Amino acid sequence: MFLYEQIEQSKNFGAYQNLPSYLPQNLNRGLQIRPYQESAFCNFITYFENERLRRRPTQTLFHMATGSGKTLVMAGLMLYLYKKGYRNFLFFVNLDNIVQKTKDNFLNPLSSKYLFGDRLIVDGEEIHVKEVSNFQESSGNSINVCFSTIQGLHSNLTNFRENSITFDDFRERNIVFISDEAHHINADTKKGGKRDPETISWEEVVNRMYHTNPDNVLLEFTATCEIQNPMIKREYEDKIVYEYPLRKFREDGFSKEVKTLQSHIPLIDRMIQATLLSQYRMKLFQDFRLNIKPVMLFKARTVNESKASMKTYLETISSIDGKKLSSLAGTASEPTIRAMYDYFERNGITFDQLAQELREDFSAEHCISVNDNAEAQERQIIVNSLEDRNNPFRAVFEVKKLDEGWDVLNLFDIVRLYETRDAKAGKPGGYTIAEAQLIGRGARYCPFNIDPEQDKYKRKFDNDLDHPLRVCEELYYHCQYDSKYITELHTALRETGIMAQNVVDRQYRLKDGFRNDDLYRSGLVFTNERTAKSRKDVNGLLPSIRDTSYRFSTYSGITVVDSILEEETNQEVPRQGFSYSITIRQIAEINYNIVHRALRKYSGFNFKTLLSHFPNLRSMQQFITDPSYLGEISLVMIGPDEQISVDDYYRACVHTFGKIETELANVQDTYIGTTEFVGRQFSEVFRDKRVHYTDPTGFGQGISQSDPNVPQEMRLDLSSEDWFVFQDNYGTSEEKSFVAYFSQAIGWLRSKYDKVYLVRNERQLHIYSFSDGERFEPDYLLFLQTNRPDKSYEQLQIFVEPKGDHLIESDAWKEKFLLEIETRHVPVRKFIDDNKYCVWGFPFYNRNKRMKEFSEAINRLKIRS
Numbered sequence: 001m002f003l004y005e006q007i008e009q010s011k012n013f014g015a016y017q018n019l020p021s022y023l024p025q026n027l028n029r030g031l032q033i034r035p036y037q038e039s040a041f042c043n044f045i046t047y048f049e050n051e052r053l054r055r056r057p058t059q060t061l062f063h064m065a066t067g068s069g070k071t072l073v074m075a076g077l078m079l080y081l082y083k084k085g086y087r088n089f090l091f092f093v094n095l096d097n098i099v100q101k102t103k104d105n106f107l108n109p110l111s112s113k114y115l116f117g118d119r120l121i122v123d124g125e126e127i128h129v130k131e132v133s134n135f136q137e138s139s140g141n142s143i144n145v146c147f148s149t150i151q152g153l154h155s156n157l158t159n160f161r162e163n164s165i166t167f168d169d170f171r172e173r174n175i176v177f178i179s180d181e182a183h184h185i186n187a188d189t190k191k192g193g194k195r196d197p198e199t200i201s202w203e204e205v206v207n208r209m210y211h212t213n214p215d216n217v218l219l220e221f222t223a224t225c226e227i228q229n230p231m232i233k234r235e236y237e238d239k240i241v242y243e244y245p246l247r248k249f250r251e252d253g254f255s256k257e258v259k260t261l262q263s264h265i266p267l268i269d270r271m272i273q274a275t276l277l278s279q280y281r282m283k284l285f286q287d288f289r290l291n292i293k294p295v296m297l298f299k300a301r302t303v304n305e306s307k308a309s310m311k312t313y314l315e316t317i318s319s320i321d322g323k324k325l326s327s328l329a330g331t332a333s334e335p336t337i338r339a340m341y342d343y344f345e346r347n348g349i350t351f352d353q354l355a356q357e358l359r360e361d362f363s364a365e366h367c368i369s370v371n372d373n374a375e376a377q378e379r380q381i382i383v384n385s386l387e388d389r390n391n392p393f394r395a396v397f398e399v400k401k402l403d404e405g406w407d408v409l410n411l412f413d414i415v416r417l418y419e420t421r422d423a424k425a426g427k428p429g430g431y432t433i434a435e436a437q438l439i440g441r442g443a444r445y446c447p448f449n450i451d452p453e454q455d456k457y458k459r460k461f462d463n464d465l466d467h468p469l470r471v472c473e474e475l476y477y478h479c480q481y482d483s484k485y486i487t488e489l490h491t492a493l494r495e496t497g498i499m500a501q502n503v504v505d506r507q508y509r510l511k512d513g514f515r516n517d518d519l520y521r522s523g524l525v526f527t528n529e530r531t532a533k534s535r536k537d538v539n540g541l542l543p544s545i546r547d548t549s550y551r552f553s554t555y556s557g558i559t560v561v562d563s564i565l566e567e568e569t570n571q572e573v574p575r576q577g578f579s580y581s582i583t584i585r586q587i588a589e590i591n592y593n594i595v596h597r598a599l600r601k602y603s604g605f606n607f608k609t610l611l612s613h614f615p616n617l618r619s620m621q622q623f624i625t626d627p628s629y630l631g632e633i634s635l636v637m638i639g640p641d642e643q644i645s646v647d648d649y650y651r652a653c654v655h656t657f658g659k660i661e662t663e664l665a666n667v668q669d670t671y672i673g674t675t676e677f678v679g680r681q682f683s684e685v686f687r688d689k690r691v692h693y694t695d696p697t698g699f700g701q702g703i704s705q706s707d708p709n710v711p712q713e714m715r716l717d718l719s720s721e722d723w724f725v726f727q728d729n730y731g732t733s734e735e736k737s738f739v740a741y742f743s744q745a746i747g748w749l750r751s752k753y754d755k756v757y758l759v760r761n762e763r764q765l766h767i768y769s770f771s772d773g774e775r776f777e778p779d780y781l782l783f784l785q786t787n788r789p790d791k792s793y794e795q796l797q798i799f800v801e802p803k804g805d806h807l808i809e810s811d812a813w814k815e816k817f818l819l820e821i822e823t824r825h826v827p828v829r830k831f832i833d834d835n836k837y838c839v840w841g842f843p844f845y846n847r848n849k850r851m852k853e854f855s856e857a858i859n860r861l862k863i864r865s
Contacts, residue, residue, distance in 0.1 A: 017045040018658025057216040060241040065249035067444035075115035093180040097380035098405030170212040182220035247497030253458035264481040322351035376401040416479040428492040436492035465690035524679035530773035540628030543813030552652035554639035585631040598653035604661040671773025738802040755785035769817040792834035803844040
């Protein structure tokens with residue numbers, strides 16, 4: 001079992017450590033800690049603080065995808081280990097350009113990628129990050145960092161030089177070693193420990209440094225650990241503290257989507273086509289008032305090839321005219337390229353205007369080459385700051401100097417400048433695999449948002465593929481049309497995880513008959529808004545925190561991870577035999593000190609900090625017992641019997657409060673949802689929509705409701721059901737179950753109402769909870785209309801949310817909000833009419849746990865108002 005898997009199990013036992021509040025407070029606030037980075041921190045802290053599990057000296061590996069922000073994790077771990085007493089840090093990597101880039105990230109507050117906050121405050125004292133050439137220069141109140149290449153380190157330690165690091169530096173001091181691109185230092189391990197006895201390898205030098213002191217710490221970071229090598233797996237199985245592969249990185253939405261754009265046109269035309277696409281993206285960004293400059297990479301196989309291509313490109317660009325661009329447009333057939341030309345035409349942008357723009361924006365002053373060591377050394381800061389507003393470059397020419405350590409977010413096009421293949425026996429060759437890895441590096445998401453509620457670091461349009469900015473969430477790899485090569489490249493991309501194994505696009509298409517209905521053409525759908533809430537009006541925790549049940553296991557030990565959890569060993573795994581819920585207030589009634597002591601473990605719960613969040617809070621006792629705060633938060637205690645000890649309650653509180661402190665730290669502004677539900681034109685909200693699904697399986701998301709794999713009791717051909725406004729339904733199994741359930745009620749609903757329509761809401765509409773303005777996108781809306789004698793009508797709009805078993809507890813606030821809508825909403829019409837409108841919300845639909853409540857709610861519809 002891998003170390004990270006053992007740590008994952010500890011979450012069930014209260015042994016898992018939460019993120020210390022001083023980490024987000026001291027890291028750059030503009031680089032928000034992403035959920036997986038938080039997990040990386042917590043995994044390491046859980047390991048480091050468990051004496052029975054932690055080995056000394058301490059060696060851990062973070063196996064994290066390219067582009068996942070490993071350097072931010074390094075910076076956070078520096079702060080954590082500083083607090084634990086460490087002052088000296090040695091950063092080393094195989095390439096000097098990575099060293100220079102990392103120095104800028106750690107030391108230069110003016111850098112756009114600086115990792116720390118404006119001031120570093122640890123335990124009430126200000127500290128600094130300081131570069132040193134050896135640890136004789138260390139300061140006791142600083143994070144002292146020595147930067148080196150592994151080659152330079154190897155040379156200094158095997159050939160003594162004045163003022164350089166020696167093995168003596170490590171014997172008397174506790175050192176934290178940070179190895180970036182760490183796969184370069186395990187060559188001996190890959191060979192099963194075999195090495196040349198006449199030489200000292202990189203790996204041996206690192207091991208000698210690391211083992212000079214039992215309190216040393218070695219932090220290794222890489223995206224390519226080669227676990228498939230049995231020697232590597234055996235060496236690192238108990239050291240991989242966190243695993244976040246590229247596949248998961250993509251699935252979580254933190255990367256661009258990758259597409260190959262194959263063109264059967266001359267190479268220079270392919271380069272110009274990519275240039276046009278880059279200019280198209282820039283215009284789209286400008287349309288949404290986003291100051292983002294798209295960049296291209298021209299990838300050659302040799303330095304001479306790169307130089308020749310750059311020369312040809314610059315000559316062509318300098319004399320390009322509208323006629324040339326017009327001839328390219330005439331051969332375009334690929335949908336994205338066609339959409340680009342349609343955009344130019346729609347906005348009155350002529351080919352002559354485009355040609356002038358290209359001559360200016362892609363002139364020699366805006367193109368840069370990084371072909372050899374000298375150029376890489378001289379220009380590494382420039383190519384690692386391509387996102388900066390004052391960085392003029394739009395195109396980069398290179399061979400392989402950017403394959404590692406290149407941080408670029410605004411790369412959207414890679415143009416392959418050669419047409420050879422190197423597959424063997426049907427498997428991708430070395431060049432193809434390297435291309436796939438480069439694509440993975442370029443696929444980092446370029447952060448932006450057009451709505452403050454959007455996560456700027458994640459893809460936003462997987463569920464709206466027709467949105468203009470969707471192309472700005474995609475990386476295009478431009479190459480010659482060659483089916484065999486594309487097959488090989490796609491294989492390599494899937495193996496790295498940056499391209500999904502199975503991707504489908506589904507179309508939610510409104511039925512023609514419904515488009516002719518008055519509800520679509522002139523009807524209203526009602527939603528509310530949210531408004532900022534003054535801090536003086538904040539009187540409790542967010543519902544998403546307050547209404548969540550937190551699970552905690554009281555097991556006394558478990559054989560495979562007993563060293564994390566308990567002192568006792570050799571115990572059998574106890575069976576789950578008992579569980580019950582208890583609130584924080586009830587635990588406080590048993591023993592108030594249990595809760596109070598658990599809160600004191602976290603600085604975020606000292607009374608002064610709490611008052612900054614909750615200015616109306618009167619006392620710690622109120623915070624602990626009041627239902628608006630912690631009082632009614634439920635802990636689900638799970639154990640082998642009913643004997644719950646005081647220590648169990650304490651550990652459960654510590655576990656829960658750690659999660660809550662993290663949630664509180666992430667709350668910036670507070671809101672309320674308005675009780676006024678304003679009418680919007682139905683046709684402006686619900687339209688045809690293309691949706692992107694990755695790896696659909698079984699009968700869940702991405703699968704048609706009429707698919708043979710869907711169980712018979714849920715299977716429906718919705719194309720012939722006029723009450724469902726879209727041609728099909730591709731929702732989860734629970735959603736399909738609801739639609740099938742609803743189809744059984746159509747008969748009696750139509751006997752009561754003149755119109756019955758069920759609408760799938762594919763993130764086209766959202767509402768906000770009344771108490772705290774939390775955003776919610778109900779899955780379905782039901783519209784029922786009753787005609788009145790004066791030719792007006794009564795419309796009942798009902799929000800419906802099918803919910804899987806595993807989400808009922810965590811999303812309880814949504815159900816509570818839905819049930820409040822009927823009595824608290826006020827319908828408001830922008831356009832006065834004689835119709836009567838009403839808005840309801842139903843309890844969750846769930847086959848196993850909510851059918852009684854849901855059936856009672858839908859049976860209310862049998863009574864016409």
